Amino acid sequence: xxxxxxxEHKEQRRAKLxxxxxxxxxxxxxxxxxxxxxMEKASVSRGGLYQYFENKEDLFEAVIQxxxxxxxxxxxxxxxxxQGTYWDALLMTFLGKEKTPNDRMDPLxxxxxxxxxxxxxxxxxxxxxxxxxxxxxxxxxxxxxxxxRVGEFTPRFEKQVIAKSIISWIDGTALSHSVLGPDETDxxxxxxxxxxxxxxxxxxxx
Amino acid sequence: xxxxxxxEHKEQRRAKLxxxxxxxxxxxxxxxxxxxxxMEKASVSRGGLYQYFENKEDLFEAVIQxxxxxxxxxxxxxxxxxQGTYWDALLMTFLGKEKTPNDRMDPLxxxxxxxxxxxxxxxxxxxxxxxxxxxxxxxxxxxxxxxxRVGEFTPRFEKQVIAKSIISWIDGTALSHSVLGPDETDxxxxxxxxxxxxxxxxxxxx
Numbered sequence: 355x356x357x358x359x360x361x362e363h364k365e366q367r368r369a370k371l372x373x374x375x376x377x378x379x380x381x382x383x384x385x386x387x388x389x390x391x392x393m394e395k396a397s398v399s400r401g402g403l404y405q406y407f408e409n410k411e412d413l414f415e416a417v418i419q420x421x422x423x424x425x426x427x428x429x430x431x432x433x434x435x436x437q438g439t440y441w442d443a444l445l446m447t448f449l450g451k452e453k454t455p456n457d458r459m460d461p462l463x464x465x466x467x468x469x470x471x472x473x474x475x476x477x478x479x480x481x482x483x484x485x486x487x488x489x490x491x492x493x494x495x496x497x498x499x500x501x502x503r504v505g506e507f508t509p510r511f512e513k514q515v516i517a518k519s520i521i522s523w524i525d526g527t528a529l530s531h532s533v534l535g536p537d538e539t540d541x542x543x544x545x546x547x548x549x550x551x552x553x554x555x556x557x558x559x560x
Numbered sequence: 561x562x563x564x565x566x567x568e569h570k571e572q573r574r575a576k577l578x579x580x581x582x583x584x585x586x587x588x589x590x591x592x593x594x595x596x597x598x599m600e601k602a603s604v605s606r607g608g609l610y611q612y613f614e615n616k617e618d619l620f621e622a623v624i625q626x627x628x629x630x631x632x633x634x635x636x637x638x639x640x641x642x643q644g645t646y647w648d649a650l651l652m653t654f655l656g657k658e659k660t661p662n663d664r665m666d667p668l669x670x671x672x673x674x675x676x677x678x679x680x681x682x683x684x685x686x687x688x689x690x691x692x693x694x695x696x697x698x699x700x701x702x703x704x705x706x707x708x709r710v711g712e713f714t715p716r717f718e719k720q721v722i723a724k725s726i727i728s729w730i731d732g733t734a735l736s737h738s739v740l741g742p743d744e745t746d747x748x749x750x751x752x753x754x755x756x757x758x759x760x761x762x763x764x765x766x
Binding site: 510 | 589591592670673674676677678680681686689690693716718720721722724725727728729730731732733735736738739744745746750753754757760761
């Protein structure tokens, strides 16, 4: 008879494995990371890991999911309540709570880029990529629309395309940051310029 | 005794192999492409291929090199002579000779993204990535500087950072185009917006 493991205990173990996997993906990237690395980092047996995740792909999706859940828990309403304006809420979506340009980049960015670019012909990964893209565009477009409605913004271009341009800009800096690092990318200055671009293209009233 | 092969003949064979490899990389991407694909496409033996290229990496660098040589043969002086203005020369660098927004993307973009992102810890690929990035930034910054000197531009931000923002924007669209395709990326509209952004940030006099 297998011992009874409470649901709560299971969730704790799962969260612990996700935490260990996150560290391992950051350290090794997606392609070079193995399930063995996670077993060592989390000090669990092969069985203890595979009981929760079938393979590396499963594990990585759980890692991304756990990051996203934190972000999406913030509804637009909550963001506006904490930030005061749509402009500040928008800045928060890509600069974090301080809303100031910095040299920081999501440490999982290199793994995510590998995962999606090498997996572009894999049905499951493609579906996942599409969902992520759509939800980012949807949130950003909604912030711009709502900001326009309350008179904060007077956009100079189609709102959804402005949202896509923000994603492109950020993905492009993530790419050169992953390969060449923060200095050559000039991440902080590019973020400053991105903000100035947005003030212009959204016609932000200050 | 091996038969004498003229230098000219060798160069022709090499060019033919590069052409075949280009088609194969476009078809399969970098990771999934094999030397066998190239042997089949070019109808050459294993020996006939390895005589020219040691491995897939060699071959891919030759493919990229052949693309770049065409582009860099156009000196700034030549570009200005054919285009008339620095603004048009700048547009040509990323939109091609027609200088109009379109839905086309370099068909090798997905392979390049794979190559550089999965190879970011490989010394040779990293060096190659750095060179490509620097030469693109250098050319773009020079066009902006020269355009400012003749009074075409009044840039609103540090010129090199503007150049980097163009590369980020284009790399980001290449990424979503590679994974999700032209429609979801809205490539043509994003290009239109990129042009409007550049008119603004460079303070283009028309």
